[in-house]
Amino acid sequence: MALPPMLLPVFASLTLLGSPAPKYPADAIAPALRENAHAVVRAYDEVVTVKSASQLVKTVHKVVTVLNEAGSDDYGQLVVSYDALNRISYLHGAVYDAQGNLLHQLRPAEVHDQGMGSDGGSFMTDLRVRYADLRQPATPYTVEFNYEVVSENTLFYPNWQPQSAEKVSLEGATLQVVTPTALPLRFEEQQLPAGAASAPTVVGSQTTYRWQLPARPAVEEEPLAPSLDELLPAVRLAPATFEVQGHAGSLASWQSLGLWTYQLGQGRDALPPALTAKMAQLMVTAPDPRERARKVYELLQSSTRYISVQLGLGGWQTAPASSVASGGYGDCKALSNYTCALLKAAGLPAYVALVGAGTDHADVRPSFPSSQFNHAILCMPLAAHGATPADTVWLECTSQTDAFGYMGSFTGNRHALLLTPEGGRLVATPRYGAQANRQQRRTDLWLDAAGGAKATVRTRRVGLAQDLYAQLLHGADPDEQKKYVSNHLRLSHFTITNLRLAAATTPQALPAVVETLGLDLPAMATAAGRRLLVEPNVLGRLSALPAQVGPRQSPLALPPASLSQDTVRLHLPTGFRVENLPEPTQLTSAYGTYTSTCTALPDGTLQYVRQLETRRPAGATLPPAAYTEYQAFRRKISQADHAQVVLMKNDA
Numbered sequence: 001m002a003l004p005p006m007l008l009p010v011f012a013s014l015t016l017l018g019s020p021a022p023k024y025p026a027d028a029i030a031p032a033l034r035e036n037a038h039a040v041v042r043a044y045d046e047v048v049t050v051k052s053a054s055q056l057v058k059t060v061h062k063v064v065t066v067l068n069e070a071g072s073d074d075y076g077q078l079v080v081s082y083d084a085l086n087r088i089s090y091l092h093g094a095v096y097d098a099q100g101n102l103l104h105q106l107r108p109a110e111v112h113d114q115g116m117g118s119d120g121g122s123f124m125t126d127l128r129v130r131y132a133d134l135r136q137p138a139t140p141y142t143v144e145f146n147y148e149v150v151s152e153n154t155l156f157y158p159n160w161q162p163q164s165a166e167k168v169s170l171e172g173a174t175l176q177v178v179t180p181t182a183l184p185l186r187f188e189e190q191q192l193p194a195g196a197a198s199a200p201t202v203v204g205s206q207t208t209y210r211w212q213l214p215a216r217p218a219v220e221e222e223p224l225a226p227s228l229d230e231l232l233p234a235v236r237l238a239p240a241t242f243e244v245q246g247h248a249g250s251l252a253s254w255q256s257l258g259l260w261t262y263q264l265g266q267g268r269d270a271l272p273p274a275l276t277a278k279m280a281q282l283m284v285t286a287p288d289p290r291e292r293a294r295k296v297y298e299l300l301q302s303s304t305r306y307i308s309v310q311l312g313l314g315g316w317q318t319a320p321a322s323s324v325a326s327g328g329y330g331d332c333k334a335l336s337n338y339t340c341a342l343l344k345a346a347g348l349p350a351y352v353a354l355v356g357a358g359t360d361h362a363d364v365r366p367s368f369p370s371s372q373f374n375h376a377i378l379c380m381p382l383a384a385h386g387a388t389p390a391d392t393v394w395l396e397c398t399s400q401t402d403a404f405g406y407m408g409s410f411t412g413n414r415h416a417l418l419l420t421p422e423g424g425r426l427v428a429t430p431r432y433g434a435q436a437n438r439q440q441r442r443t444d445l446w447l448d449a450a451g452g453a454k455a456t457v458r459t460r461r462v463g464l465a466q467d468l469y470a471q472l473l474h475g476a477d478p479d480e481q482k483k484y485v486s487n488h489l490r491l492s493h494f495t496i497t498n499l500r501l502a503a504a505t506t507p508q509a510l511p512a513v514v515e516t517l518g519l520d521l522p523a524m525a526t527a528a529g530r531r532l533l534v535e536p537n538v539l540g541r542l543s544a545l546p547a548q549v550g551p552r553q554s555p556l557a558l559p560p561a562s563l564s565q566d567t568v569r570l571h572l573p574t575g576f577r578v579e580n581l582p583e584p585t586q587l588t589s590a591y592g593t594y595t596s597t598c599t600a601l602p603d604g605t606l607q608y609v610r611q612l613e614t615r616r617p618a619g620a621t622l623p624p625a626a627y628t629e630y631q632a633f634r635r636k637i638s639q640a641d642h643a644q645v646v647l648m649k650n651d652a
Contacts, residue, residue, distance in 0.1 A: 022100030026065050026140040030215065033169040037218035038071030039064050041170045042142065044162035050154070050179035054243035057089075058149045058158050065142040066135075071168070076135030078145045084126045085153040085244070095134040096142040103141070106132055153244050155251075155316070155371050157237035162213060164232060169218040175211040175235055183241060185209055186251065188368040190234040211235055223545055224630075225554035226621060230362060238370035244316065254369045258417050258424015261354065264317040265333070265419075269341040272325055279345035289348060289382055293393055294404050296342045304338070305329050306398040318352075332376040335397040339378050350380035350395075353416040355429065363620075364415040366426055377411055379418055379427070394430055401474045403511035408432075408467045413560065434613050436510055437464035438563035443538050445524070449573040449649075451532055453524035454497075457517040457539065462506055464560060466513040473501045473513055485517070490541055495520040530649040532576065536598055536608035537641050540566040544638035545631045555621035556630060558591070563613045570606040575650050578606065582643030589633045590617050596640055606645060612637065 024042050033040050042063040049057045064075045082088050093106035115128045134143045162173035179185050181202060189197065198210040213233055221228060241250050249260030286292040304324060309331040324330040324338040336352045343350045356364055357375035364372050378395040396402045396411065407430050418425045441459040461469055472481045482499050498518030506512050525534035578600055587594040592614035601607055
């Protein structure tokens with residue numbers, strides 16, 4: 001296949017004397033592109049050629065000048081993945097010094113091949129990578145790579161985002177997509193400058209689409225901003241029709257994508273007769289639908305384990321429910337399909353749902369039907385059983401410890417694609433507000449005359465607030481738990497004398513983790529003559545946000561709504577009395593409410609009570625100008641959190 005001029009091998013350009021001509025000298029980079037940059041993308045030229053509904057070819061020409069050591073690890077080497085449905089035709093490379101002289105041309109033996117492997121326990125995949133390392137000890141230097149990937153999986157078209165990280169500038173980039181006119185391209189543009197897109201051109205039976213990005217300076221991530229993936233220029237591509245190993249489908253709508261995925265799993269829900277009979281018996285022993293579903297979920301958790309399976313079409317087609325029943329394991333699709341079959345046998349219709357899982361995974365873009373998912377869960381509507389339409393049970397089928405019906409931060413607060421016989425339907429997973437993301441802490445603090453203290457702390461975390469601690473409880477040994485807790489205490493000098501984590505339940509059926517903590521605090525108070533100055537808010541201080549320098553560029557993306565309650569009982573050292581208590585504080589804004597009080601109790605102790613309830617105003621993000629207002633709210637909270645109690649030593 002003839003390559004476009006911009007993708008010709010880099011090592012073909014030779015002078016008459018046989019020495020390569022200098023290329024990409026570093027001093028040719030404009031000063032504005034060097035500013036605040038670790039690397040400069042000199043060129044990122046991608047050509048996507050759609051051969052048919054079942055095959056496409058992607059060729060990439062990438063040139064990056066590494067300006068300093070901080071950019072070397074990320075940009076001095078290249079990793080290209082492949083699997084049973086994607087093969088790498090070639091991978092070439094070269095590296096140049098600061099003046100553009102060729103230092104080294106990548107040899108085939110220097111392109112390493114490594115499998116992501118199957119560990120025999122929790123991960124089975126045909127995914128492999130080829131990687132080339134052209135890092136140099138002296139900077140600046142420039143690397144140039146050319147590679148081609150042939151894909152037999154047209155469910156996924158590549159996305160194009162030449163500048164995708166902070167402190168990396170862009171000199172220029174192009175994207176070209178060539179497709180048969182009978183296979184129209186679907187695309188979604190993001191933050192493109194005016195003139196970046198050219199009008200499609202038709203020659204014979206082929207249509208060509210082109211985009212070009214001009215030079216762009218390096219960017220820095222701003223506090224509480226959306227991911228740079230959502231802010232930097234990009235073009236997302238998708239087919240109208242596709243084919244994977246003989247299974248044809250349409251991406252014209254969420255309905256058609258869901259129908260294709262549903263049909264892949266059709267006929268794979270048969271259970272062994274004995275298990276079907278056992279589930280049918282639950283309709284007698286557990287007539288309440290929710291309680292019956294809970295028993296099914298408990299059976300799932302006690303008899304199966306999760307194994308990730310990513311082998312060819314197995315990345316999308318579920319294993320039969322019968323194989324999960326006999327083997328006791330499966331990936332997210334297989335376990336969800338198996339649970340769906342169990343519920344069906346128990347008289348409880350349910351649906352598998354696809355979701356983009358993980359706190360770092362952006363929510364689905366509803367306006368652009370495409371495969372944006374990485375996980376499968378289960379949805380069981382109870383409306384057919386007399387409950388309200390809103391009373392729907394969602395189940396995470398890969399966990400042996402998750403609470404029944406709880407999605408958490410992994411799959412909650414986002415969209416999912418429900419797979420039904422009629423096709424896909426985009427729906428919302430459970431939304432968790434402040435009451436489902438709360439922390440309640442009680443601290444007893446015994447202060448000594450030198451300013452040291454001992455503390456016992458009991459913290460109850462509920463819902464989203466307990467997610468990480470539940471992972472610690474079920475997946476970490478005591479030393480790992482202690483290390484994590486120690487790294488997340490907002491204290492400068494302390495020793496953990498005791499730590500215990502335990503699971504708990506709540507009336508709202510939300511999971512909870514209770515942490516019991518013992519602390520030695522050698523410098524809890526500051527001595528000033530006969531006085532001790534102590535901040536009673538021991539563990540609940542909220543830091544201020546950095547002030548905005550210059551006009552803010554990014555929208556404001558607030559964390560989930562939460563509720564934090566702290567009660568501190570301060571036991572005074574012998575011979576000391578209260579000289580001054582901080583004034584009560586009450587703050588109210590569009591972003592939440594804050595109160596704190598400190599009072600003397602009849603038994604001679606002091607009680608500090610603090611509550612912060614944050615909220616997220618309507619909309620996923622707020623305009624950049626909102627940061628200043630939110631930063632001011634946080635600054636006032638931080639000031640109040642550092643309020644001091646003044647203790648005076650009694651006269652001898």
